Amino acid sequence: MDRAAVRSSDVARIDALLPQTQCTRCGYSGCRPYAAAIVSGEAQINQCPPGGNATIRALAQLLGREFRPLNPANGTESPPRVAWIDEARCIGCARCLSPCPVDAIVGAPKYLHTVLIDRCTGCELCLPPCPVDCIEMRPGPAPAANQAELNRARHDSHTDRLQRRAEARRREIASKKAAAHALRAPAAP
Numbered sequence: 001m002d003r004a005a006v007r008s009s010d011v012a013r014i015d016a017l018l019p020q021t022q023c024t025r026c027g028y029s030g031c032r033p034y035a036a037a038i039v040s041g042e043a044q045i046n047q048c049p050p051g052g053n054a055t056i057r058a059l060a061q062l063l064g065r066e067f068r069p070l071n072p073a074n075g076t077e078s079p080p081r082v083a084w085i086d087e088a089r090c091i092g093c094a095r096c097l098s099p100c101p102v103d104a105i106v107g108a109p110k111y112l113h114t115v116l117i118d119r120c121t122g123c124e125l126c127l128p129p130c131p132v133d134c135i136e137m138r139p140g141p142a143p144a145a146n147q148a149e150l151n152r153a154r155h156d157s158h159t160d161r162l163q164r165r166a167e168a169r170r171r172e173i174a175s176k177k178a179a180a181h182a183l184r185a186p187a188a189p
């Protein structure tokens with residue numbers, strides 16, 4: 001097995017122990033990038049607040065390292081929380097939709113938005129984009145036993161959808177440019 005394959009399987013084994021909220025509190029853009037940073041030696045095993053000490057113990061056991069407590073610079077462990085939208089103040093701008101890594105917010109431009117409680121991981125990524133600060137965090141239900149798997153599947157589908165949309169937009173722009181170029185081209189004598 002080559003070095004790249006070994007590293008890729010190492011990343012996958014570490015990623016399998018992470019909560020998959022994609023909250024970025026570890027300092028990386030998601031759980032898998034954090035797993036890759038652990039493999040490369042760039043990150044420590046104690047940077048994931050949603051996973052907390054249980055995840056650190058699991059990582060320490062997998063990697064044969066010493067347990068070290070959660071780094072407070074990355075945040076603290078907290079009871080489950082979910083986002084709640086004050087619908088009386090929501091202006092339907094839809095800016096909270098695409099930042100949600102697990103598609104837990106439903107709504108359409110100019111309509112009220114609401115959070116699907118059973119999907120929300122409490123990652124808080126929807127809070128900063130809201131221009132009227134009408135999203136707040138409230139106590140939520142305990143996560144399901146297979147929550148990380150559900151989060152991963154929802155995040156994969158979210159990422160696929162955004163990529164498909166970006167690709168369709170690229171094709172549309174290319175096609176419009178080609179049409180404009182054809183109009184400008186001098187007619188054959």
Ligand code: SF4
Binds near residue numbers: 018025030048
């Ligand atoms: S759940 Fe943990 S590993 Fe995943 S992005 Fe959040 S802090 Fe990083």
Ligand code: SF4
Binds near residue numbers: 099121122
């Ligand atoms: S609704 Fe907000 S807090 Fe909940 S998962 Fe989506 S972005 Fe995270």
Ligand code: SF4
Binds near residue numbers: 092097132
């Ligand atoms: S970002 Fe805020 S105002 Fe805009 S749709 Fe979402 S909740 Fe409503």
